[in-house]
Amino acid sequence: MTFNENARIDTSKVQRRRGGRTAAIGGGSLIGVIVLYFASQLLGVDLTPLQSAFSGGSNSSSEQTVALDECQTGADANENDVCRMAAATDSLDVFWADQFESGYRAPEVILYTDYTESGCGTASAAIGPFYCPADESIYLDTAFFATLRTDFGASAGPLAQMYVLAHEWGHHISNLTGQLAQVGRDSGAASGSVRLELQADCYAGAWVRDASSVRDAAGNTFMMPVTQQELADAMNAASVIGDDYLQQRAGQQINPDGFTHGSSEQRGRWLMTGYESGATACDTFSVPAGSL
Numbered sequence: 001m002t003f004n005e006n007a008r009i010d011t012s013k014v015q016r017r018r019g020g021r022t023a024a025i026g027g028g029s030l031i032g033v034i035v036l037y038f039a040s041q042l043l044g045v046d047l048t049p050l051q052s053a054f055s056g057g058s059n060s061s062s063e064q065t066v067a068l069d070e071c072q073t074g075a076d077a078n079e080n081d082v083c084r085m086a087a088a089t090d091s092l093d094v095f096w097a098d099q100f101e102s103g104y105r106a107p108e109v110i111l112y113t114d115y116t117e118s119g120c121g122t123a124s125a126a127i128g129p130f131y132c133p134a135d136e137s138i139y140l141d142t143a144f145f146a147t148l149r150t151d152f153g154a155s156a157g158p159l160a161q162m163y164v165l166a167h168e169w170g171h172h173i174s175n176l177t178g179q180l181a182q183v184g185r186d187s188g189a190a191s192g193s194v195r196l197e198l199q200a201d202c203y204a205g206a207w208v209r210d211a212s213s214v215r216d217a218a219g220n221t222f223m224m225p226v227t228q229q230e231l232a233d234a235m236n237a238a239s240v241i242g243d244d245y246l247q248q249r250a251g252q253q254i255n256p257d258g259f260t261h262g263s264s265e266q267r268g269r270w271l272m273t274g275y276e277s278g279a280t281a282c283d284t285f286s287v288p289a290g291s292l
Helices: 029-043 048-055 074-079 081-099 144-152 158-177 192-213 228-239 243-249 264-277
Strands: 014-018 064-066 108-112 115-118 121-124 130-132 137-141
Touching: 014 081, 074 081, 081 108, 081 158, 081 192, 108 115, 115 137, 121 137, 130 158, 137 158, 144 158, 158 192, 158 228, 192 228, 192 264, 228 264
Parallel strands: 014 108, 108 137
Antiparallel strands: 014 064, 115 121, 130 137
């Protein structure tokens, strides 16, 4: 989806960090990063702090918060990934505030480069975007969008990028409703972790459904209506981070017992469920296993 050029962006809802912790890379580090990347994706656990064991290097930190002065309007969001995330944050916040009669609070969205610290441990480009319930924050390295394109073959168009943020926001909604706290670290095709991830996909679709009617503080609609191509891009982004797809890319046999996020087909289908039926259709925890 594209933004209306005259939409105004409230950048106070986003924090941008630069100059995060970096690792000195030694021999064999590339193999280590690849191993940790796929292991983290498949296990749902951030293993990237172990990178120094592969690199033989050391870590240093010199991080600062940088203002988003270049992100003022929808026109800026259409041209710049960081501004797009800031504008999508504004839209998602307004949308979800309207879905709650009470008890809503926005997550903090933190855009960073390479590494930063979170309430759930180290956030890194290798693990990808995630939601941390401990500090109710979403962590996203915008370089992840290039990874989607180059490593996974996703189109990573504007809506595909915003789907990633909307999915993580969905985890925050599950946290507010208490469903996230009910999920353990089990795996399997009908596990709580799969149901949680599919719910986040559904919530993302619910936002896409109504995004073109969400208005900024001045009354301007944030976004233009979604096109079929943009929707296809988002579906593509969802499919390439399905458990079956990731297992195959890691050279493994497809093993539903090891699923933690859902198959490619499930992720795309639940995204469309939210898009077609709205947030009230996203109770994946009450769905029989055979209907997931």
